[in-house]
Amino acid sequence: MKIVIPGGTGQVGSVLKRALTAAGHEVVVLTRRPVRPGEVHWDGRTSGPWAETIDGSDVVINLAGRSVSCRYTPANLQAMMESRVLSTRVVGEAINAAAHPPRVWLQMSTATIYAHRFDAPNDEATGVMGGAESGVPRYWSSSVDIAKAWEREQEQAGTPRTRKVALRAAMVMSPDRGGVFDVLSWLARLGLGGPVAGGAQYVSWIHDHDFVRAVEFLSERDDVAGPVNLAAPEPLPHRAFMRGLRAAWRVPVGLPAMRWMTEVGAFALRSDTELLLKSRRVVPGRLLEEGFTFAYPRWPEAAHELARRRRGA
Ligand SMILES: NC(=O)c1ccc[n+]([C@@H]2O[C@H](COP(=O)([O-])OP(=O)(O)OC[C@H]3O[C@@H](n4cnc5c(N)ncnc54)[C@H](OP(=O)(O)O)[C@@H]3O)[C@@H](O)[C@H]2O)c1
Numbered sequence: 001m002k003i004v005i006p007g008g009t010g011q012v013g014s015v016l017k018r019a020l021t022a023a024g025h026e027v028v029v030l031t032r033r034p035v036r037p038g039e040v041h042w043d044g045r046t047s048g049p050w051a052e053t054i055d056g057s058d059v060v061i062n063l064a065g066r067s068v069s070c071r072y073t074p075a076n077l078q079a080m081m082e083s084r085v086l087s088t089r090v091v092g093e094a095i096n097a098a099a100h101p102p103r104v105w106l107q108m109s110t111a112t113i114y115a116h117r118f119d120a121p122n123d124e125a126t127g128v129m130g131g132a133e134s135g136v137p138r139y140w141s142s143s144v145d146i147a148k149a150w151e152r153e154q155e156q157a158g159t160p161r162t163r164k165v166a167l168r169a170a171m172v173m174s175p176d177r178g179g180v181f182d183v184l185s186w187l188a189r190l191g192l193g194g195p196v197a198g199g200a201q202y203v204s205w206i207h208d209h210d211f212v213r214a215v216e217f218l219s220e221r222d223d224v225a226g227p228v229n230l231a232a233p234e235p236l237p238h239r240a241f242m243r244g245l246r247a248a249w250r251v252p253v254g255l256p257a258m259r260w261m262t263e264v265g266a267f268a269l270r271s272d273t274e275l276l277l278k279s280r281r282v283v284p285g286r287l288l289e290e291g292f293t294f295a296y297p298r299w300p301e302a303a304h305e306l307a308r309r310r311r312g313a
Helices: 011-022 074-097 138-156 180-189 208-220 238-248 259-268 285-289 299-312
Strands: 002-006 026-031 039-041 059-062 104-108 163-169 171-173 205-207 226-230
Touching (some): 011 208, 138 163, 171 208
Parallel strands (some): 002 026, 002 059, 104 163, 163 226
16 A cells, blocks of 8 residues: 655654555655655645645555644644644645545544543543543643644545544554653653652553554544544553553662652653643543454553563664
């Protein structure tokens, strides 16, 4: 198949490109700074010659968006919003204008679209959308607003010949340098992998092999459209998540961090505490209903496998 991945130069794109190329597919990545073979220039907001790569392709997987690992300043929030909405819009326009449009358009979204909650997991049918929770910082609604606008843009795109799926992905865990597993592992190995702010908040995650397999599954299944959660079936509280990570690295203890410490740490790392403190309890309702099986449904085994590959690398 010919697979086009706008925004495919980042962590998730690297995971997909590696796996899909190894499976024998032709992968084209759209990027603002093409340097490697298979990369084509686009600006992520206006049409251009790049649109020709989409015409005649089989699958489009749009990952473009300014990184969310940043301080949530008004300027950064605007960049997060615009980069997602505008890139989704032009991808939709390119698909609509194509003489031979792709069969399927997988559009990245995020598990962050759901509410901060502890009481029950969020699946696609019964999950509670975020943005109206009480007892959380008001600005936490910004990332939910961005996610909703991102999905709306795909929903509204007129692509009658192309099936549309929104990937509500949890944190994709891969052993790559600079990815979320790498950063958390680094903290754990320094002895800083303890629970944060009590550690009751849920962590949703997905192993990179399962992420790729779910993308392949959703590309092939002609009858699945709309939002789909891409998360392992067993999200777990942050405290247990960090315990599993420490066990994978054979680190016996992890210093707990209080909320104020995360503020300092997040400031130093130019990131935002919402990424650590929001309870993301998301489960793969539709994937399981459709018969998808996870190779790594549980975190302890997933963390061991990831740590083993990280050591090997
Ligand atoms: N990583 C995860 O676990 C995870 C989980 C759920 C959802 N997501 C979402 O999935 C997408 C990919 O994640 P990732 O971790 O691979 O992100 P990433 O490493 O930050 O990569 C995102 C890509 O988007 C492009 N981009 C950045 N700013 C842009 C802009 N202003 N206009 C157009 N393109 C821009 C960049 O490509 P160029 O610089 O090459 O143009 C970059 O390679 C993101 O939208 C992210 O929010 C990620």
